[in-house]
Amino acid sequence: MTEQTGFAVRGPEDDSPLVGGSSGDLRVQNVSKVFAGARSNVVALRDVNLEVTRGSFVSLLGPSGCGKSTLLRILGGLDTPSQGTVSTGGVSVANGVAFLFQDYAIFPWLSVIDNVAFGLRMQGVKKAERLDRSREWLRKVGLVDFDDAFPEQLSGGMRQRISLARAFVTEPEVLLMDEPMGAVDAQTRLVLQEDLARLWEATRKTVVLVTHSIEEAILLGDRVVVMSSRPGRVKLDINVDLPRPRTQAATTTEPFAALKATLWEALRDDVAKSLEFS
Amino acid sequence: MSDTTTEIRPVTEELPKGDTLVADTVVSLRRRERRRRQRDILLSTGTPLVLLVLWQIAASANWIDAKLFPAPTTIARAAGSLISAGTLQSDLGATVARLLVGYSIGVVSGVAVGLVLGLSRPLRAAFSPLFNGLYAVPSIALLPLLLVIFGIGETAKVLTVVAVTFFVFEINLTAAVRNFDPRLLEAGRAYGARRGALFRHVLLPGTMPAIFTSLRVSIALGLVVTTATEFVAANNGLGYLVWNSWQLFETNDMYVGLVTIALVGVVLTAIVAGLEWLALPWMRARRG
Numbered sequence: 149m150t151e152q153t154g155f156a157v158r159g160p161e162d163d164s165p166l167v168g169g170s171s172g173d174l175r176v177q178n179v180s181k182v183f184a185g186a187r188s189n190v191v192a193l194r195d196v197n198l199e200v201t202r203g204s205f206v207s208l209l210g211p212s213g214c215g216k217s218t219l220l221r222i223l224g225g226l227d228t229p230s231q232g233t234v235s236t237g238g239v240s241v242a243n244g245v246a247f248l249f250q251d252y253a254i255f256p257w258l259s260v261i262d263n264v265a266f267g268l269r270m271q272g273v274k275k276a277e278r279l280d281r282s283r284e285w286l287r288k289v290g291l292v293d294f295d296d297a298f299p300e301q302l303s304g305g306m307r308q309r310i311s312l313a314r315a316f317v318t319e320p321e322v323l324l325m326d327e328p329m330g331a332v333d334a335q336t337r338l339v340l341q342e343d344l345a346r347l348w349e350a351t352r353k354t355v356v357l358v359t360h361s362i363e364e365a366i367l368l369g370d371r372v373v374v375m376s377s378r379p380g381r382v383k384l385d386i387n388v389d390l391p392r393p394r395t396q397a398a399t400t401t402e403p404f405a406a407l408k409a410t411l412w413e414a415l416r417d418d419v420a421k422s423l424e425f426s
Numbered sequence: 427m428s429d430t431t432t433e434i435r436p437v438t439e440e441l442p443k444g445d446t447l448v449a450d451t452v453v454s455l456r457r458r459e460r461r462r463r464q465r466d467i468l469l470s471t472g473t474p475l476v477l478l479v480l481w482q483i484a485a486s487a488n489w490i491d492a493k494l495f496p497a498p499t500t501i502a503r504a505a506g507s508l509i510s511a512g513t514l515q516s517d518l519g520a521t522v523a524r525l526l527v528g529y530s531i532g533v534v535s536g537v538a539v540g541l542v543l544g545l546s547r548p549l550r551a552a553f554s555p556l557f558n559g560l561y562a563v564p565s566i567a568l569l570p571l572l573l574v575i576f577g578i579g580e581t582a583k584v585l586t587v588v589a590v591t592f593f594v595f596e597i598n599l600t601a602a603v604r605n606f607d608p609r610l611l612e613a614g615r616a617y618g619a620r621r622g623a624l625f626r627h628v629l630l631p632g633t634m635p636a637i638f639t640s641l642r643v644s645i646a647l648g649l650v651v652t653t654a655t656e657f658v659a660a661n662n663g664l665g666y667l668v669w670n671s672w673q674l675f676e677t678n679d680m681y682v683g684l685v686t687i688a689l690v691g692v693v694l695t696a697i698v699a700g701l702e703w704l705a706l707p708w709m710r711a712r713r714g
Contacts, residue, residue, distance in 0.1 A: 224616060226612055226615060226616060245616075246616070246617070247613070247616035247617070249609065249612075249613060249616075251609055253609045253610055253612065253613035253616075254613075255610060255613070255614075255628070255631070255632075256708055256712070257631040257632065257634065257706070257708045258631075258708075259708075266617050266627075267617035267618060269627075270617055270618035270619050270623060270627070271618060297711075298707070298708040298711040298712075300708070300711055300712050301711050314617070318617070
């Protein structure tokens with residue numbers, strides 16, 4: 149399979165890391181998470197193992213309710229595992245992890261530029277410097293003319309760009325993205341994906357991207373990790389050896405289609421199962 | 427690839443020189459909006475003026491009993507003589523002082539307690555049911571008890587205003603904290619805001635709309651309560667002026683008192699609305 153399609157497939161039983169664990173790698177070991185509910189308890193994650201090499205882009209793919217967002221929140225320290233350990237190589241949200249949320253989670257009471265500067269402000273960066281750096285990132289995402297506007301005056305795609313700028317401006321070691329394109333329309337989504345690919349190729353941060361779009365997972369990721377639905381566990385872990393820089397044009401190539409078919413194969417049963425559950 | 431710029435190209439189209447399509451449309455839209463605003467102002471000031479004139483005519487022509495409904499000019503004359511005697515100013519001052527002292531204490535304590543109860547589950551469990559029960563008692567009904575405890579001085583009246591203001595804030599702010607958008611708190615935490623910073627930079631600005639709503643609601647309630655306490659337990663203030671005029675059957679003076687109370691309400695509400703406009707520019711943006 150490796151020979152024919154040009155990508156490597158690793159099963160969940162193979163828990164040896166791709167590359168030797170240098171500092172700055174993200175490591176998830178035997179992580180389980182149980183949510184106690186009023187009517188029933190949910191095992192969101194069971195014995196999840198995942199290694200993300202520093203500077204690589206990993207896409208987490210899975211049906212809704214497979215616990216991929218939970219895993220991301222645990223990675224970022226916004227939630228704690230019920231069992232198991234997580235190591236982020238010495239970085240935490242206080243110094244070096246930035247989040248991108250599906251619904252942007254932009255502060256409505258702050259102007260666009262103050263939203264972008266929020267993380268820097270929490271880090272104690274001086275006002276002049278944080279405004280300079282934020283303005284620079286607003287320029288990169290094409291919103292520099294809107295620095296004084298309030299988020300609710302802008303479209304969904306523009307708000308997600310604020311959120312992109314807010315994440316990148318802190319120059320984080322690790323970027324955790326929870327379906328960042330989930331709430332924008334399909335065409336804006338294509339543009340934002342290209343923006344994101346370009347920004348990442350220029351900065352090479354460690355990124356974990358949670359998505360339910362197979363195309364997005366392949367287009368952006370160095371690796372795609374597929375999770376099964378409840379309880380969430382790693383089902384498939386494959387490398388994406390498509391050349392960079394990548395644009396939407398990559399989606400029409402042969403290897404892309406082959407990857408897509410493999411991933412869909414891995415996902416199909418679980419998607420059907422998750423539908424039955426709900 | 428080392429090029430980090432990712433300018434997103436503007437989508438606005440350059441119009442050819444001499445094309446006045448946009449300019450003309452903008453001008454006509456602005457003109458229409460201005461006309462509508464002028465009409466709004468005309469209607470909102472004109473309607474009461476017309477009613478006032480009708481009232482004046484009806485009273486002068488004896489269509490209505492001028493003893494019960496004295497003509498506006500008669501009321502104005504009564505106001506003039508109360509002002510020259512200096513009593514209207516001192517009544518106004520007394521009412522506003524009671525209201526603002528009680529209001530300020532109520533706002534500060536209500537905000538503090540509301541936020542704390544919103545944040546602390548044990549304190550909420552201890553005090554929320556108690557406060558909800560007390561809230562059901564109309565504040566004005568506490569006045570006799572407060573009079574027994576504190577005597578007929580200012581304390582009992584001011585505390586009644588404190589009570590009504592406090593409960594509005596306590597209930598609204600506890601709810602605002604409890605219903606706070608968890609995604610925004612999470613975003614705050616994700617960008618490094620801990621405890622104090624999370625409170626100052628996320629929770630507090632996010633509850634500002636609830637604070638201003640409470641300010642608006644409670645200033646009006648506070649004026650009601652102040653007036654009511656002055657009916658029965660004061661020998662000055664606008665409430666006293668109205669009540670005393672009733673007892674002496676001085677209808678003209680009673681109207682002076684009522685109009686002044688109304689004006690106090692309008693002015694104070696406008697001040698709060700103005701502060702909100704200044705303090706929450708993002709809510710302005712939301713309303714469009």
